[in-house]
Amino acid sequence: MIVVMKHYKRGNMIYVSHIDLMRHFTRAFRRAGIDVLFSEGFNPHMLLNLGTPLPLGMSSSAEYITVRAEVKSAADFLSRYNEVCPEGLEGIAAFAPLMNPNLAGRVVAADYSVKVKGAAEKKKEIEGIVNLPSFEMPITKKGETKIKDVAPLVNAVRLYPDCLNVCLAAGNVNLRADAFMRFLSEKFSFELSLTELWKFEQYVRVNGTLTETDDYLKKLESGIPAKE
Amino acid sequence: MTLKEILLKTEKPARYSGGEVNTPDMNKPCDVRFCICMPDLYEVGMSNLGLKILYHVLNEQEGTVCERAFAPALDFLSLLKENGLPLMSLETKTPLSSFDMIGFSVQYEMLYTGVLYVLDAAGIPFRAKDRGEDYPVICGGGPSAINPEPIADFFDLFMVGEGEETIVSLTELYKKCKKAKKTKAEFLALAEKIEGVYVPSLNTPSNRKTVKKAVVRDFEHCYYPTAQLMPTLEVVHDRAMVELYRGCQNGCRFCQAGYYYRPIRYRSAKKTEELIRAVIRETGYDEISLGSLSTGDYPYLETLLKNVKPVAEKAHVNLALPSLRLDSFKKEYAESSRKSSLTFAPEAGTQRLRDVINKNVTEENIREGLSAAFDQGYNSVKLYFMLGLPTETDEDLIGIADLVRYIRRLYYENHKGAINISVSCSVFIPKPGTPFQWEEQIDIPEMRRRQFLVKDELKKIKGASFHYHDRETSELEAIFARGDRALSSLIELAYKKGAKFDSWTEYFRYDIWQEAMDELGVDKRKYLGAQPLDKPLPWEFIDIGVSRKYLLKEREKAYRAECTKGCDKGCQGCGAASFAPCDEVRR
Numbered sequence: 182m183i184v185v186m187k188h189y190k191r192g193n194m195i196y197v198s199h200i201d202l203m204r205h206f207t208r209a210f211r212r213a214g215i216d217v218l219f220s221e222g223f224n225p226h227m228l229l230n231l232g233t234p235l236p237l238g239m240s241s242s243a244e245y246i247t248v249r250a251e252v253k254s255a256a257d258f259l260s261r262y263n264e265v266c267p268e269g270l271e272g273i274a275a276f277a278p279l280m281n282p283n284l285a286g287r288v289v290a291a292d293y294s295v296k297v298k299g300a301a302e303k304k305k306e307i308e309g310i311v312n313l314p315s316f317e318m319p320i321t322k323k324g325e326t327k328i329k330d331v332a333p334l335v336n337a338v339r340l341y342p343d344c345l346n347v348c349l350a351a352g353n354v355n356l357r358a359d360a361f362m363r364f365l366s367e368k369f370s371f372e373l374s375l376t377e378l379w380k381f382e383q384y385v386r387v388n389g390t391l392t393e394t395d396d397y398l399k400k401l402e403s404g405i406p407a408k409e
Numbered sequence: 410m411t412l413k414e415i416l417l418k419t420e421k422p423a424r425y426s427g428g429e430v431n432t433p434d435m436n437k438p439c440d441v442r443f444c445i446c447m448p449d450l451y452e453v454g455m456s457n458l459g460l461k462i463l464y465h466v467l468n469e470q471e472g473t474v475c476e477r478a479f480a481p482a483l484d485f486l487s488l489l490k491e492n493g494l495p496l497m498s499l500e501t502k503t504p505l506s507s508f509d510m511i512g513f514s515v516q517y518e519m520l521y522t523g524v525l526y527v528l529d530a531a532g533i534p535f536r537a538k539d540r541g542e543d544y545p546v547i548c549g550g551g552p553s554a555i556n557p558e559p560i561a562d563f564f565d566l567f568m569v570g571e572g573e574e575t576i577v578s579l580t581e582l583y584k585k586c587k588k589a590k591k592t593k594a595e596f597l598a599l600a601e602k603i604e605g606v607y608v609p610s611l612n613t614p615s616n617r618k619t620v621k622k623a624v625v626r627d628f629e630h631c632y633y634p635t636a637q638l639m640p641t642l643e644v645v646h647d648r649a650m651v652e653l654y655r656g657c658q659n660g661c662r663f664c665q666a667g668y669y670y671r672p673i674r675y676r677s678a679k680k681t682e683e684l685i686r687a688v689i690r691e692t693g694y695d696e697i698s699l700g701s702l703s704t705g706d707y708p709y710l711e712t713l714l715k716n717v718k719p720v721a722e723k724a725h726v727n728l729a730l731p732s733l734r735l736d737s738f739k740k741e742y743a744e745s746s747r748k749s750s751l752t753f754a755p756e757a758g759t760q761r762l763r764d765v766i767n768k769n770v771t772e773e774n775i776r777e778g779l780s781a782a783f784d785q786g787y788n789s790v791k792l793y794f795m796l797g798l799p800t801e802t803d804e805d806l807i808g809i810a811d812l813v814r815y816i817r818r819l820y821y822e823n824h825k826g827a828i829n830i831s832v833s834c835s836v837f838i839p840k841p842g843t844p845f846q847w848e849e850q851i852d853i854p855e856m857r858r859r860q861f862l863v864k865d866e867l868k869k870i871k872g873a874s875f876h877y878h879d880r881e882t883s884e885l886e887a888i889f890a891r892g893d894r895a896l897s898s899l900i901e902l903a904y905k906k907g908a909k910f911d912s913w914t915e916y917f918r919y920d921i922w923q924e925a926m927d928e929l930g931v932d933k934r935k936y937l938g939a940q941p942l943d944k945p946l947p948w949e950f951i952d953i954g955v956s957r958k959y960l961l962k963e964r965e966k967a968y969r970a971e972c973t974k975g976c977d978k979g980c981q982g983c984g985a986a987s988f989a990p991c992d993e994v995r996r
Binding site: 201204205210227 | 411413414416417422423426427428429430639641642643647689690691692693694695724725726
C-alpha cells in the first residue's frame with residue numbers, strides 16, 4: 182500500500198542534508214523490519230519520495246515521505262517506524278491514500294515561523310507587505326544576486342508578540358523562508374533568531390484553493406478524486 | 410554566537426552535532442567520563458571499526474560514559490576560536506579539558522600533528538609534563554602504538570596492542586584511584602602494571618622496561634558491538650562491519666598489521682552469523698563488510714556465506730568482502746557482490762620480488778582468480794604495488810607493466826569490449842615489527858625515477874592508468890615510523906609553523922617540515938637509512954610476541970628470495986602463540 186508519513190525534522194537532525202536524510206530513512210525502515218518496495222535493476226534501492234528539501238538548519242513539524250510498503254495499516258507503519266527512528270525524525274501521522282499524492286509536485290505553499298524581538302512597533306508595516314503590489318528583495322542563486330519582486334510569492338504575514346509567521350510559495354516556485362525573514366529583519370530592523378525557524382504547515386492546491394496537506398491526504402484515503 | 414548559530418555557518422554541521430542513531434545513554438550515573446578522539450575529520454574517524462568497538466565497550470560498563478570528538482575542519486575551528494569556545498564532545502558538548510580521560514586513536518604516522526591540532530583546539534598543553542592534575546589523562550592507542558616514541562612526550566600513557574580489554578581495565582583503575590583521591594602520578598604508576606600499558610614518563614630510553622602488547626585471548630566471546638553507531642552524514646566507509654578473525658596467516662614481510670595482530674584467532678561461523686544477523690537488525694545498513702586482514706583466508710567463509718546470503722538478500726543487504734587475495738578468490742564470492750571493480754594487491758611485478766616480500770601470489774593464482782572474475786562480468790581491475798622494496802631492480806618495475814599486459818591478454822582470450830586496469834603504486838615504508846624494519850627507504854629522487862619508469866611503461870598499454878603516492882609524504886611517514894623521542898620536538902615545531910592534516914594532500918606542506926628539520930638539526934638519513942642489526946631499535950622495548958630472532962630469520966630468507974609458508978601449512982614458530990592460543994597451531 183502507499184503510505185505517506187508526516188514527520189519532524191528537528192533537534193540535531195536539522196543539520197542533516199537531504200541526501201543523508203534519505204539514507205536515514207532507508208536504514209530506519211530496515212531496522213523497523215518494514216518491507217518497503219525496491220527499485221529493480223542493477224543496483225536496487227529503496228523507493229522513497231521526499232518533498233522539497235528543507236534548507237540546512239531549518240526545523241519542521243510538517244515534512245512528508247511517501248513509500249510503498251507491505252504493512253497492515255498506516256498506523257502499524259507509524260508505530261513500527263517510531264520504535265526505531267532517529268531522535269529528531271519522529272513520525273507524527275501516517276496516511277494510506279488510494280493513489281500516490283505526488284506531494285513534491287503538488288505542494289504550492291508552506292507556513293513558517295521564526296522567533297523575533299523588537300518588531301511590535303512595526304507590526305502594521307510588516308503585515309502590510311501582503312497588500313503591496315510589488316515587494317522587491319535580493320535573491321541569491323548559485324552565487325549570483327538579483328533583485329526580484331517577491332510579492333506574488335508571499336501569501337500571508339502575521340506578527341505575534343514573539344514570533345513572525347509567514348506563508349510563502351513552496352515547491353516548484355519557491356521563496357526561501359530564511360532569506361525572506363532575514364531581509365525583513367534588516368528592512369524593519371528587528372532581531373530574529375534563525376536557529377528557531379520552523380516550517381509547520383504545507384499546502385496543496387485543490388480546485389484553486391489552498392488546502393492543508395493532511396486534509397488532502399485524508400480525502401485521498403477515502404477515494405480518488407475525479408479529474409479537476 | 411551560540412554553538413547553534415556557529416553550526417549554521419559551518420560546512421557539514423552534522424560533523425559536530427552528534428545525535429547519531431545507537432548513541433548510548435549519556436546521562437547515566439558515572440564515575441569516569443572518557444572521550445575518544447580521532448585526530449582526523451568525522452568522515453574518516455567514523456569509518457574506523459576500532460573506534461566503534463572501544464566506544465561501545467566503554468559505554469557498556471557501569472559507571473563509565475564515553476563520548477567522541479574529531480578534528481574540526483578549519484572553518485569550524487576558526488568559528489570556535491572567534492567565539493572563544495574550546496573543542497567540545499559531540500554527545501554532551503562538554504569541553505575536552507573537562508573529561509577524566511581522553512583517548513586518541515592514532516591510525517598512522519601522518520596523524521601526529523592531528524593530535525596536537527585537537528589538543529590545541531581543546532586548550533590542553535601538548536606535553537604530558539606541562540599538564541597538571543587538572544587536565545585529563547591523555548592516552549594513545551591504535552596501530553601507531555607499535556612505535557609510540559615520536560609522540561611519547563605528548564601522552565601520559567599508551568595502550569599497545571588490542572585495546573578493548575585494556576581500556577576497560579584502565580577506566581576501572583581510574584575509578585578506584587579517583588575514589589581514593591590518588592594523584593595522576595600514582596594512577597600512572599598503577600596503570601603501568603596493566604598488560605599493554607606503556608607510560609613514557611616512567612619508562613624512558615635510559616631506563617627501559619619491556620611492554621607486552623595486549624591480546625584478546627578469547628576472541629570468540631569477546632565483546633563486539635552490534636547496535637553500531639550510525640553516522641549522521643555519509644562517511645568514507647559507510648557500512649556496518651563484522652570482524653571475522655584477527656591476525657593473518659600470510660606473513661608478507663612488509664606488512665605491519667600481519668605481525669602486530671598475531672596470533673591468529675578465528676571467530677566461528679556460527680558466532681559470526683549471529684553477529685551479522687544482529688547487525689542488520691540493529692543498524693539497518695544496506696551493506697556489511699566482513700572484515701579481516703585477508704578475508705579469503707577465513708576458513709569458514711564458504712559455510713558462512715551459504716548461511717547468511719539468504720538473510721542478506723531478503724533484507725536487501727550487500728555483503729562486502731574486502732581484502733581478498735588473488736589466490737583465495739573464488740567464483741562464488743564474486744557472485745553476490747556488485748560487479749563494479751576488483752581490487753588486488755600483487756605488490757610487486759616479478760615472481761622473484763614477490764618471493765622476497767613473501768607475497769605468495771603466483772601467475773597461476775592471478776590467472777585463475779582473474780579468469781573467474783572476468784567470467785563473472787568484471788571488466789575493471791585495480792592493482793596495488795609498492796615501489797622501493799628491498800632488492801628491487803628496474804626489471805621488477807618493468808614487470809609491473811608486463812603483468813598488466815598479461816592481464817589484458819587474459820581478458821581478451823574470452824571477452825570483448827574495453828577493460829580498465831588501474832595501477833596504483835605506493836612507496837615502501839619500512840615499518841616496525843616486520844622483518845623489513847631494518848631496511849632503508851629509497852630517497853626522493855630515486856622514488857621519482859622509479860615512479861616515472863613505471864609510468865612510461867604503462868603509457869604504452871591501452872586501458873591502463875597509473876596513480877602513485879606522494880613522495881614527500883612517504884618519506885615523512887618513514888621518518889616517523891622508525892622515529893625516536895627526539896622527534897616530538899620536530900612534530901611540535903612543525904605544528905607551530907602550520908603543519909596540519911598531513912594526510913590530506915591539499916594541506917600537506919613538506920616545506921614546513923623541511924624548515925623545522927633544518928632548524929632543529931634533525932638528520933633524516935638517520936631514520937631513512939638501513940638500521941644496524943646489532944643494536945636495539947627505539948621501539949624494541951615493545952614486545953609484540955613475534956621474536957627478534959624470527960624477524961631476522963625472515964629477513965635473511967627475503968634476501969635469498971625464499972618464501973615462508975602460511976601459518977595454515979604448519980606453525981613457523983614466530984613466537985606470538987606465547988601471548989594467546991593461536992588457532993592455526995590448534996587446528
